[in-house]
Amino acid sequence: MSDHPALxxxxxxxxxxxxxxxxxxxTGRAPGGAAxxxxxxxxxxxxxxxxxxxxxxxxxxxxxxxxxxxVVRESGARAVYWNGIAQAPHRSVERALESALAKLGADSQNCPGDLLVPPSAIRNKDGRSLRVFTPFWRRVLSLGDPPKPLPAPKVLRHAPRIAGDRLESWKLEPAKxxxxxxxxxxxIPGEAAARGRLRDFLKRTARVYAGDRDRPDREGTSRLSPHLRFGELSPRQVWHAARFAAAEDPTLGPGIEKFLSELGWREFCRHLLHDHPDLATANLQTNFDGFPWTHDDKALAAWQRGRTGYPIVxxxxxxxxxxxxxxxxVRMVVASFLVKHLLIDWREGEAWFWDTLVDADPASNPANWQWVAxxxxxxxxxxxxxxxxxxGDKFDPDGAYVRRWVPELKNLPVKLIHQPWRATPIELASAGITLGKTYPQPIIDHARGRERALAAYAEIRRG
Structure with a gap:
């Protein structure tokens, strides 16, 4: 309810x-199961x-x-307020809604609330959007701080209750x-949890964020993305809270700057979706339209289930x-493995993430998959x-992340935790592992996968 301009x-x-x-x-994509x-x-x-x-x-x-x-007819409302979303399908709905409300004699007010800056403010000299992040982010920063977030209303004047659906009837949650x-x-979804997580991040994690954000074995990230995805927290709230924290404690500066650049990447993805509504289905670089993807249902299923034979994946x-x-x-490593080692179309991975991520975002999810591909x-x-x-060796050096999520490998020594196929029969037996049974052999050799990917890339370059 905080920083909700329409409310x-x-x-x-x-x-x-x-x-x-x-x-x-x-309108737009229906949310996946986790969302x-x-x-x-x-x-x-x-x-x-x-x-x-x-x-x-x-x-x-x-x-x-x-x-x-x-609802306007039922309630007798004289005005309707909503937070606009700068995406093609939502803008189409807004235009239809404004027309319908005008016929009913009701005012309408579209309030911006999902971005730091409007897409119209970030254009090149030809009036087109920027397709490279660094100049995009420099342009955003040059515009100064976004407006300060708005407080939540202290009191909402009661209106006669109108009929509505029971949340349970929507069957958003799995049952059987x-x-x-x-x-x-x-x-823990909800605005209160979002505010608490932001406070905890700025107090405990921001100081080490620049170094620890790449370590899956540590609590080095903000975990704010689902809260932003569902509007429980606004980018303006995050921006101003982070800037205030850095001003209070200058030693937080490097971590805060890196953190805000990640907020900027979210903004970049949203601006991309504004200009490319088909971001989840069409290659931004059309020379990839002829890429020789493979269709391998068995390999895709092994990837989805975490049975590739590569522990970090x-x-x-x-x-x-x-x-x-x-x-x-790890998302980058997992995505790279699918599209490059296995040569499976990035859209297959994007669809899997869309259904299984709680923070599956219509802009960031496809933009990040296209970035990796x-x-x-x-x-x-x-x-x-x-x-x-x-x-794995670099970002999970002690194997703590792998041991947590791939417990069948937990007894391997550190030198083998990310490459169990190199273990001797005695080492495997000591760790209680039978490759091919308790844990799979690698689905593809890394060197072969890399060579195949480079050959496929060279093919579209020639085309």
């Missing part, structure tokens, strides 16, 4: 306020916060351009089977399946093929 503007009028959430699965679970918890938390201020939350399901005018146990252990995918979260460094904006060179053994 703030409505409450400031002094009129009774009807708080409405519309589950519109016809649906988070949404249910987030709505419960929001309902409680609204009730504390004297209001109530109505739930409706259906196309927003139809549902909202229905209930696979969300790990999500419940790992995640398998640990990441098992963490994802259990918790709905995966460490950012080499077909996106500011993309990593395709010839950069992560070696999963070296990545």
């Amino acid at each position: 703030h503007a409505a409450a400031e009028t002094g009129a009774p306020v009807v708080c409405l959430y519309v589950l519109d699965e016809t 649906r679970w988070w949404l249910a918890q987030s709505l419960r938390a929001l309902e409680a916060e609204i009730a504390e201020r004297g209001g109530s939350l109505a739930l409706r399901r259906g196309p927003a351009a139809r549902v909202i005018p229905e 089977p209930d696979w969300a146990g790990g999500l419940r252990e790992a995640c 398998d640990a990441g995918l098992r963490e994802l399946w259990h918790t709905g979260v995966m460490h950012n460094r 080499g077909c996106g904006a500011d993309a990593a060179p395709y010839f950069r093929v992560f070696n999963p053994v070296l990545q």
Whole structure:
């Protein structure tokens, strides 16, 4: 409820306020399974916060351009306020909604609230969006601080309750089977949890963020992405809280600057989606349209289940399946392995992450996959093929992350934890491992995978 421009503007009028959430699965991408679970918890938390201020939350399901005018007619509302989203399908809905409300004699107010700066403010001399992050971020920084976040309304003037759906009727949460146990252990949705996590990060983690953010064996990241994804925390709140913390303690400066650049990457991805609504399905670099992807259902399934034979890859995918979260460094390694070692289309990985990540974001998810694949904006060179053994040695040097998520390897010594196939029969027996049975052999040799990827890249370069 904090820094919610639409709610703030409505409450400031002094009129009774009807708080409405519309589950519109016809606009944009419907959320995946893990995100649906988070949404249910987030709505419960929001309902409680609204009730504390004297209001109530109505739930409706259906196309927003139809549902909202229905609620206006039922409630007699004279004005409608919403936070705009700078994405093509949402802008189309907003135009239809404004027209429908005008016919009903109701005012409408579209309040910006999801970005640090509007896409129109970041353009090159030809009026096009920037496709490279560094100049994009420099331009954002040159514009100065974004507006300060707005406080939550202290009181919401009660409006007559309107009929709404029961949250349970939406079936956002799994039942049979209930696979969300790990999500419940790992995640606490809601604005209060988001504010607490931001405070904890700035107090405890920001100081070491620049170095520890790449270490999956440490608590070195903010874990704020799902809260941002669901609007429980705004980018303006994060920006100003981080700037204030750095001003209070200058030793936090390097960590805060790196952290804010990651917030900038989120912004960059959202601006990309504004200009490329098909970001999840179409290569930004069209020369990749002829890339020789392979279709290997068996390899894809092994990757999804964390059974590739590469411990750092398998640990990441098992963490994802259990918790709905995966460490950012490991996401890059896991994604690189799919598209480069296995030559499986990046869209397959993007779809898997969309369904299993609690922070699956319509902009960041496809933009990051395209970045790794080499077909996106500011993309990593395709010839950069992560070696999963070296990545594990560097970022999980003691093997703590692998031992947690791939427990069948926990008794291996450090020198072998990221390459168990190099263990001698005696070492494997001592660790209780039978390769090919208790843990798989590598699905592909790294050197062969790298050579095949480079050959495929050379093929499209020739084309």
